[in-house]
Amino acid sequence: MKNNKKTILITGCNGFIGYHVANKLLDNNFRLIGIDNNNSYYDPNLKKERFNLLKKRKNFFFSKIDIKNKKKLFKIIKKFQPFLIINLAAQAGVRYSFENPQKYIDSNITGFVNLMEIMKTLKIKRLIYASSSSVYGDCKDFPFKENMKLSPLNFYGQTKLLNERISDVYRKNFKIDSIGLRLFTVYGPYGRPDMYIPKILDKIKKGNIIEVYNNGKNLRDFTYVGDVSDIIKNLVVNFNKVKKFNILNICNGKEINILKLLKMCEKKIGLRAKILLKPMQRGDMFKTHGNNSLIKKLFKAFKFTKFEEGLSRTIKKDYFKY
Numbered sequence: 022m023k024n025n026k027k028t029i030l031i032t033g034c035n036g037f038i039g040y041h042v043a044n045k046l047l048d049n050n051f052r053l054i055g056i057d058n059n060n061s062y063y064d065p066n067l068k069k070e071r072f073n074l075l076k077k078r079k080n081f082f083f084s085k086i087d088i089k090n091k092k093k094l095f096k097i098i099k100k101f102q103p104f105l106i107i108n109l110a111a112q113a114g115v116r117y118s119f120e121n122p123q124k125y126i127d128s129n130i131t132g133f134v135n136l137m138e139i140m141k142t143l144k145i146k147r148l149i150y151a152s153s154s155s156v157y158g159d160c161k162d163f164p165f166k167e168n169m170k171l172s173p174l175n176f177y178g179q180t181k182l183l184n185e186r187i188s189d190v191y192r193k194n195f196k197i198d199s200i201g202l203r204l205f206t207v208y209g210p211y212g213r214p215d216m217y218i219p220k221i222l223d224k225i226k227k228g229n230i231i232e233v234y235n236n237g238k239n240l241r242d243f244t245y246v247g248d249v250s251d252i253i254k255n256l257v258v259n260f261n262k263v264k265k266f267n268i269l270n271i272c273n274g275k276e277i278n279i280l281k282l283l284k285m286c287e288k289k290i291g292l293r294a295k296i297l298l299k300p301m302q303r304g305d306m307f308k309t310h311g312n313n314s315l316i317k318k319l320f321k322a323f324k325f326t327k328f329e330e331g332l333s334r335t336i337k338k339d340y341f342k343y
């Protein structure tokens with residue numbers, strides 16, 4: 022059977038980024054097969070909330086599947102014959118990777134290889150997948166550029182680097198084109214509760230203490246989730262033109278100091294944050310700052326959302342929703 026030119030399979034669709042990407046692709050008249058195992062790494066009710074919104078949409082089909090289950094994965098991919106796969110399902114989180122590395126092996130490595138093997142068998146030739154800025158790890162040359170030597174500092178980053186290497190093998194040997202996205206700290210509405218911005222919003226609301234690591238000196242390149250979904254949609258639409266760029270940084274290209282971020286949140290919410298300064302954490306990066314010139318070159322008209330604007334939208338949706 023021929024691959025269906027309008028059908029895309031997306032894994033991790035009930036996750037934070039997956040939800041936004043799915044909506045964006047549905048807005049652009051693609052037919053989507055969403056897959057998620059709805060795991061409980063964070064509150065599954067949030068995944069349910071996102072899913073309940075997605076399932077109302079035309080052309081969205083869902084199947085609860087774990088990507089480590091190759092048999093079930095094969096069956097659904099064979100049935101729908103997508104022309105492209107977007108892999109966002111993964112065990113995310115840096116700190117948790119020290120506690121439970123097996124989860125990272127299962128989803129990020131076994132699951133990833135399952136997908137690639139199925140693509141090989143079913144002759145599906147296009148893949149977009151999430152890598153991470155964590156692959157840069159200890160790099161000291163800022164801003165991080167796609168062609169730098171990599172040295173991940175934690176298990177999570179190592180699994181993402183392995184994804185990049187594995188996809189190279191399938192490109193060279195089986196002609197499966199893939200684009201790996203090195204995502205830099207994504208934030209936005211329906212955000213992941215284990216990530217920094219949702220966590221501090223919750224703590225400010227409850228009056229709880231906010232631990233600020235590296236005594237507030239850490240810097241992060243925060244990337245708005247709407248920009249990520251726009252870029253992925255652009256990559257899908259222009260896949261054949263851009264597929265030679267196997268790796269792309271997806272980042273705002275601006276570093277924000279964590280204490281400055283807290284001040285902005287206080288101002289927007291109108292409450293004081295209770296801050297406790299702490300030393301650097303194991304496996305953490307002092308700074309993430311990416312170079313996004315490649316993306317800007319590919320999509321010349323693309324404008325990244327200003328951090329203050331993205332933060333306002335996030336607070337409006339996630340903080341003031343109750």
Ligand SMILES: NC(=O)c1ccc[n+]([C@@H]2O[C@H](COP(=O)([O-])OP(=O)(O)OC[C@H]3O[C@@H](n4cnc5c(N)ncnc54)[C@H](O)[C@@H]3O)[C@@H](O)[C@H]2O)c1
Nearest residue numbers: 033035036037038058060087088110111128151204206207
């Ligand atoms: N959010 C960020 O800042 C960020 C930064 C860098 C990279 N990434 C990567 O982007 C992708 C999406 O991240 P996110 O922030 O949306 O995380 P998320 O945890 O919200 O989304 C991942 C989704 O995948 C599902 N999932 C996990 N393992 C699965 C499996 N084995 N089978 C099927 N479904 C599974 C989860 O239930 C979840 O809904 C991940 O690959 C993550 O590593 C995210």
